[in-house]
Amino acid sequence: MSKVLPEDCLLYLDGVTVSFDGFRALNSLSLVLKRDELQAIIGPNGAGKTTMMDIVTGKTRPDSGEVYFEGGIDLTRKSETEIANLGIGRKFQKPTVFESQTVWDNLELALKNPRGVFASWFYRSNPADEARIREILDLVRLGSRRNDLAADLSHGQKQWLEIGMLLAQAPRLLLVDEPVAGMTDAETIETSRLLKEIAQDHSVLVVEHDMSFVRDLDCRVTCLAEGAVLAQGSLDHVSADPLVIERYLGR
Ligand SMILES: Nc1ncnc2c1ncn2[C@@H]1O[C@H](COP(=O)(O)OP(=O)(O)O)[C@@H](O)[C@H]1O
Numbered sequence: 710m711s712k713v714l715p716e717d718c719l720l721y722l723d724g725v726t727v728s729f730d731g732f733r734a735l736n737s738l739s740l741v742l743k744r745d746e747l748q749a750i751i752g753p754n755g756a757g758k759t760t761m762m763d764i765v766t767g768k769t770r771p772d773s774g775e776v777y778f779e780g781g782i783d784l785t786r787k788s789e790t791e792i793a794n795l796g797i798g799r800k801f802q803k804p805t806v807f808e809s810q811t812v813w814d815n816l817e818l819a820l821k822n823p824r825g826v827f828a829s830w831f832y833r834s835n836p837a838d839e840a841r842i843r844e845i846l847d848l849v850r851l852g853s854r855r856n857d858l859a860a861d862l863s864h865g866q867k868q869w870l871e872i873g874m875l876l877a878q879a880p881r882l883l884l885v886d887e888p889v890a891g892m893t894d895a896e897t898i899e900t901s902r903l904l905k906e907i908a909q910d911h912s913v914l915v916v917e918h919d920m921s922f923v924r925d926l927d928c929r930v931t932c933l934a935e936g937a938v939l940a941q942g943s944l945d946h947v948s949a950d951p952l953v954i955e956r957y958l959g960r
């Protein structure tokens with residue numbers, strides 16, 4: 710089954726419910742992400758933010774509800790691999806770069822191993838790939854670190870490298886879970902700039918608790934609580950909502 714989505718809609722969740730041992734982690738969640746939209750998801754621990762990403766990537770199956778991607782593709786009927794191949798890239802909280810490889814080689818591996826298929830033994834570098842790697846290096850602020858081992862990067866730089874590795878796989882949607890946890894203030898500010906740049910030609914859904922970071926993202930904000938949308942709009946609008954204050958910000 711496919712579904713006709715509005716032209717500007719990239720990701721569509723409607724009435725998504727999922728329970729773990731009788732506990733409703735998502736409770737009729739409805740959410741839309743537009744093409745090239747940057748959207749921040751906030752909300753208390755246990756609100757279902759990570760579970761929502763698990764649903765989109767096919768890691769967890771909803772008990773009920775609809776999940777559609779670009780062109781009306783029903784994600785609830787796709788495997789995790791198929792969903793990755795559709796161009797949905799996910800960045801987990803903990804960076805998973807290859808520490809013993811250089812920054813450049815990490816990006817080259819990501820470019821040549823589209824979504825985890827290990828074909829790198831047959832890889833020969835070519836000018837177009839090298840140009841793309843240089844472009845990504847500049848974007849993720851690692852141009853001067855290209856020959857350094859990933860192990861020698863700061864925590865924040867490892868996060869940027871991993872974002873670069875996702876970009877090497879040419880995703881259309883990036884899901885980013887708590888990217889600035891553990892970063893310095895300067896790295897946090899730089900990450901908001903980076904995500905805004907990426908969102909110029911990608912859709913990005915970012916879960917984050919750091920409110921000054923969310924403010925810097927300057928985008929539409931959705932607050933989840935108890936598995937459903939509590940409020941949505943500008944950060945000012947959402948953070949003035951009495952329910953958001955009671956159940957999240959005021960805690
Ligand atoms: N695989 C799972 N098995 C059992 N319970 C889970 C699982 N994933 C999430 N949960 C529960 O669902 C709720 C929502 O979790 P989560 O989506 O991680 O929240 P958030 O990311 O907003 O902090 C939590 O109570 C969590 O314990």
Ligand SMILES: [Mg+2]
Nearest residue numbers: 758759760886
């Ligand atoms: Mg989480």
